Structure formats: C-alpha cells, structure tokens
Amino acid sequence: MSGLSGVSRMAPKKRSARTARPAPVLEVIGLRAAINAPPVDFSLRPGTTLTLFGNQPSALSRLLDVLAGFLPHLGGTITVSGENVTSHAPADRRMRIVSPRDPLFPHLDLRDNVAFSLRANRQNKSEAQAAAGRMISLLGLDGVAGLRPAELTAEQSLRARLARALVASPDILLLDDPLHALDPRAARRISLLLATLSRALNLSVIHAVSRREDALRSGGEIAVFQDSTLLQCADAATLYDRPACVEVATLFGETNTLTGQILDIGDDVARVQLACGGIVDAMASEDLTEGQECLVCVRPDRISPFFGSQGLGMDEDGDVPVRGILTDSIHLGDHIRMRVRCAEGTEIELRRPPLQAQKIPASGTAVQLAWPAAHATVFPPGTGMY
Numbered sequence: 358m359s360g361l362s363g364v365s366r367m368a369p370k371k372r373s374a375r376t377a378r379p380a381p382v383l384e385v386i387g388l389r390a391a392i393n394a395p396p397v398d399f400s401l402r403p404g405t406t407l408t409l410f411g412n413q414p415s416a417l418s419r420l421l422d423v424l425a426g427f428l429p430h431l432g433g434t435i436t437v438s439g440e441n442v443t444s445h446a447p448a449d450r451r452m453r454i455v456s457p458r459d460p461l462f463p464h465l466d467l468r469d470n471v472a473f474s475l476r477a478n479r480q481n482k483s484e485a486q487a488a489a490g491r492m493i494s495l496l497g498l499d500g501v502a503g504l505r506p507a508e509l510t511a512e513q514s515l516r517a518r519l520a521r522a523l524v525a526s527p528d529i530l531l532l533d534d535p536l537h538a539l540d541p542r543a544a545r546r547i548s549l550l551l552a553t554l555s556r557a558l559n560l561s562v563i564h565a566v567s568r569r570e571d572a573l574r575s576g577g578e579i580a581v582f583q584d585s586t587l588l589q590c591a592d593a594a595t596l597y598d599r600p601a602c603v604e605v606a607t608l609f610g611e612t613n614t615l616t617g618q619i620l621d622i623g624d625d626v627a628r629v630q631l632a633c634g635g636i637v638d639a640m641a642s643e644d645l646t647e648g649q650e651c652l653v654c655v656r657p658d659r660i661s662p663f664f665g666s667q668g669l670g671m672d673e674d675g676d677v678p679v680r681g682i683l684t685d686s687i688h689l690g691d692h693i694r695m696r697v698r699c700a701e702g703t704e705i706e707l708r709r710p711p712l713q714a715q716k717i718p719a720s721g722t723a724v725q726l727a728w729p730a731a732h733a734t735v736f737p738p739g740t741g742m743y
Contacts, residue, residue, distance in 0.1 A: 379403050380439065382561045383529055388433030390423040391416070394585035396433055401529065401561055406551075407590075408575040409565040411582030412608055414534060417565040418456070420585075421531045424563070425454040438528050448478075453522035456533040461506040461517055468493060468502045471520045478525075492520040495557075496550070512543040516550075523558070532564040536571050548574040569609060581605050597656065599640075603736045606654040613660075613705050615653045619645060619735065627735045629653055633703035635679035635726075639733035652736045659732035660707040662695065663725045664718045678725040681705065686717045693717060697724055 381400040389396050394416070401407050409417045422428040424435060426447035435443045435450075442450045461470045472489035476482065493502050496516045506514060515535050522530060532551075536544040548571070554560055566572050572579050573593055580590040588608075589601040600606035607614060617629040620636065627641040629651060639653050664683070681697040684704070692708045695717070699705065705726060718724075 381436075382438055383563070384434075384436040385424070386434050386436075388420075388423065388435065389431040390420045390428070391585060392431065394431075395587075397585075397587045399580060399587070399590060401563065403561055404555065404559040406555060406562040406564055406575050406577040408572045408577065408579045409563065409582060410567075410569065410572040410579055410609065411584070413582070413584050414565070414567040416585045417567075417582065418458075418533050421454060421456065421533050421563065421565055422458075424450075425452050425531055426450050427454075451528040452531055453525055453527040453529075454531040454533065455515070455518045455522050455535055456531075457538075458533075459518070461509075461514060461521070463506050466503050466505050467498060467509065467513075467517050470506070470517060471524055474521060474525050488524055489520070492524040495523075495554075496520045511538055511540075512547065515539070515547060519550075519554075523554070523560075528561060530560055530562045532562060534565050534567050534571075537567055544571065545574070552576065569611075572609075579609070581609050583608065598732070600654065600734060602642075603652055603654060606656075606734065606736075610654070610656050612654040612656050615655070615703065615705070616738075617651055617653055617735075619647055619649050619651050621647050626730050627651070629735060631679060633679065633681075633699035633701055633705075634677070636677045637679065637728070637733065638730035639735045640731060642734060642736050644737055645735060650738050652738055653733055654736065655728055655733035657694070657706045657708040658692070660705070660726050660728050662697070662707060662709070663727065664722050678727055679705070680723070680725050683718060683720055683722045683724050685720055697726060 379402055382403045383401040385397065385399050387396040387398065399407065411417055419428060423430045426445060434441055437451050462473065465473065468486065468489055471492055472485040475485035475488055493499060496519060498513065498516055498520065501509060501513055509517065536547055539547060555562060564575050578590055578592055579596060581588045581596060583604050589596060589605045596605060596609045600610060603614060606612040615631050615633060617631040620628040620630055622641050622645060625641050626638050627645060628636065628638055630636050631653065637653065645651065679699065681699040684696045684698050686693055686695040688711065692710055695707050697705045697707065
C-alpha cells in the first residue's frame, strides 16, 4: 500500500514558529525499488530514526541500496534537505550506508579505514587522520585503532564501519540490519550507542531490521513491510494496539488470528461469535457489517486465563467465554508461554508475566479465556496471514 508517510503525516500548525514542525531531511515519494515492488512514500525529520521492519530482509536491503544510489530505481523521487538527489551519484546524496555489502578494507588498519572516505575526497592526510581519530574516540575504539579488520570482533567491526560512515558528516545514516550478526549483549550496547549518537550528532537514521526486538529498541516510528509493500507506519504502541490490517497484526504483534462472524456493531466495538466457541467484543476496523465473516486479532500478552470450572460472570451480558484445555506451558524467563486448544481444534497462545502465573495448572486443565474489547481488533477476512 503506497501513500503512507514514514514520519510526517499532519500539516504543521501555523499559529507560531514554535509549533511548526521542522522540514523533513528526507522525502521519498512514489519510489519503486524493484519491478514487482509497489511505490512507497515516507519522510524523515531531522534527528529522528525511522525503522523498516518486514518479513523479507532482502527487500529492505534493496530499498536502502536504491536510496543510497547503489541500485537503480524504477520511479519516484528522493529529496534530501530540500534537494532532489534521485539522479545523483552515491557520493553526492549526503547519505552513508552501513551494510554487509560494504566491508572494511582488509589491508588497512582501523584508523586508515575510517579516514579513507575523507582521503578519497582529497582531504589532506593530517586533517583526515585527525577527523578519523575524533570519530574513533566517539565510537569507543581508541584501543584498537591500529588493528586490521581480521583482528576485530564483530562489535568492533560494526563500530568501525559506523565511524567510517559518520566521519563524512552525512545528513542521513542508512543501517542495513547491523545488529543481526551480534550476540544479544553486543546488540543492546550498539542500540544504546546509536541512541546516544543520534542525540549528540542530531543524527537522522533509517534502520532496516529483521527482528522485532531490534525494531522496538530503535525508537521512533516503524514502517512495517510485507515483502516490498509498505503496510503501516506508526509508533510501536499504535502498531500493537491499532494495526491497520491482519498482516500488520501478525507480522509485528505475533497475534492470534481467530475466525468468526459479526453479530452486531456499536460505538466502534464489534460483537463476534467465534468459530472456536465463545462470544467476544473487539474494536472494529472499517468496512465491516453485521453478519459478515471476520478475523479477530488478539495478542498473546493481552489474554487472561481463568483455570478450573468457575465462571467468569459473563452470562448476565449474554457473553460466552472462549473455552479450551491447557496443552502446555513453558517458562521463558520474562514470561510464561501457554497454549490452549479449543474443542474444535483451534490453538490459542497466551503469555503471562511470571508473577501473575506462579501456579500454572497441569496440562489438561480446563481454562476460560477473556480480554478487554480495546485489546483486540476485528478485520474483514483476508489473505497473506502467517
């Protein structure tokens, strides 16, 4: 779906200069990165991060390469700081990319690798080395500046590539899933480093990631892609609680998707008879009518389990809880994952914090499930579910 803005969607207020939003540092309009890719629109404000997240990392990598000028585009415009750079060479786009396809030079030490882009632009050696030294210190690499790439750890190598990109003072930094190859501790350190650099340098970043946790750590808005199609761009809370479609709910929220039929709709809340049993309420998306088949999306962490034969007090309202049997539970540190199988075979996953699930019944125990209407969303039937 095209026409979605990556950051700025509302016109700036004209009451005073104080309330006016800054002009975007990047505007992408109708950009097509491949033959089978629909056009996409997004923008980026100065000093912010836009994270690209999707089910096909190669499509996001290609989009970054098109933005940087290393691959041709098939339509659309790219504007950086008010200048149309669509036909500019990569060196003239005021962007720098950190990508697995752009490794450090193996025959140069770290300091010379960082200084290389400045030397390539004919800056004298002493000035280039001084600038490289400042960036090396900022990235915490003073102790390894004389080492060659083969002698660096994965984290040190990434920091060196970040230093090499930033020493050229780009308007925009493009990051192609740099955290994927790191261990969890190193990934957390780099996430904190990027946040610090963004504040210190007023850095504008487009960060493509393949893991949802990396998207959440990046902060700012997240553009969710299915293949090459931009589905929704919003902050994490909106993507979780108000997904634009089933695909966003499933890709980003790891939601349970339950089939049902709409009994009635009122005040944007739909009352749904589920195929797995039970009548539930959920927020209604657009284009829904009474009697229509539908999909109810509810995240595992929003479902509350009630074990045993006691009722939930729902019968007075005419509601019927979702009933099933606990099939398994596993402690995963920060949460306990449980699976419930309904009578007709539907499986529902739920997650509870350990403090709220100290006494988990044995497998085979009867369970009733419930959730607030505001924590579930109803969509028309669709394809592309995962």
